Amino acid sequence: MTIFRFPLLVWLGIGILITSLGIRQSFGIFMTPISDYFHTGREFFSFAIALQNLLFGAFQPFVGMAADRWGPKRIIVAGAIAYALGLYLTSITTEPTMMFLSLGVLVGFGLSATSYVIVLGAVAKVVPAQHAAKAFGLTTAAGSFGMFAMIPGAQTLLSISDWQGAMQIFAVMCSFMVLFAFFIKTAKQDTHSAHPLQEDLQTLKGALKEAFSHRGYWLIHIGFFVCGFHVMFIATHLPSYLADKHISASTAAMALAYVGIFNIGGSYFWGAMADRYSKRYVMSALYLVRTAVISAFVVLPTTDMTAVIFGAAIGFCWLGTVPITSGLVRQIFGARYLSTLYGLVFFSHQLGSFLGAWAGGFIYDYYGSYDPIWWSAITLAFISALIHLPINDRPVPRLSMATA
Structure with a gap:
């Protein structure tokens, strides 16, 4: 199946992710202007973003269950409205603690x-299993294209206006997600046929019990925790880290934009590799690449050139974890409750995101340096490369018997 023959729902999902994740990945650009406006340290804004990511993950299992039960359309519309409201309230607040509700709670729910x-839960129901990881990779890459488009856009808005106006423009852009959601249609599960699949007959309680008793499922949780730690620390603190090294704001924005543009090809590449080779080995290889990239960036002198190269290199393995992780969950447990089971895994990802965003600011304010957190990121990447190797990625006996 070529990328041009994927169902319409895949392309609608791409449009939603470009908007949702593109806006989200630009928040690091706002750290300095918002901190200066409210006269707070970096930890304050870091905590608001960390809270957003924690709630993004905490809402995720429940939102996933709702999507599995009522379909994705209503969930996406509700999320887009909350997202827009959170951005608008952030832009008009005069009290910095209000950002915990607006940028934290409302945007966190909107993202979830x-x-x-x-989106991937909906895609899993319309794409054949043998092409799932590739479709997941293409859809994941959409968020990175949004990052490539939104971050320079946010930087441009800040240069010609103020951060409040940029937030309001982003709030208006959330209406695109509502428009895309209205065209989403997914086939309903047929549980009334003469020979329904065992997957269709499984209950939510049964699916949770099956996953929680599988050791590989917990190893997937740990690996995705590490991914969340990496991406949110880098997305939130890389511009400030580069500013400390006397690198211009435009170069920092370009480095983050390169993360997005190179992840477009990287996500599709890792997804295609996961369709062709063992997903656990592909994931281990990805984390080894990430270990080497971060190590080189920390050890080598920081210049305009190394900053941009780092953005491109880390972008190549930035969110390639998403199609592999979601593909592993589908491969082991099936597509019926993918939104729920992957939602729980994603909560672990967001716990890592919370720690990465908050700890970055806390350690900087305490030590006056980001070095300890960079070396922690390197260590965690190497550990994650190792823990994926023993995962049993064969379909659970229920699916194996159904296939036979």
């Missing part, structure tokens, strides 16, 4: 209802 778990 408009991002990977909901």
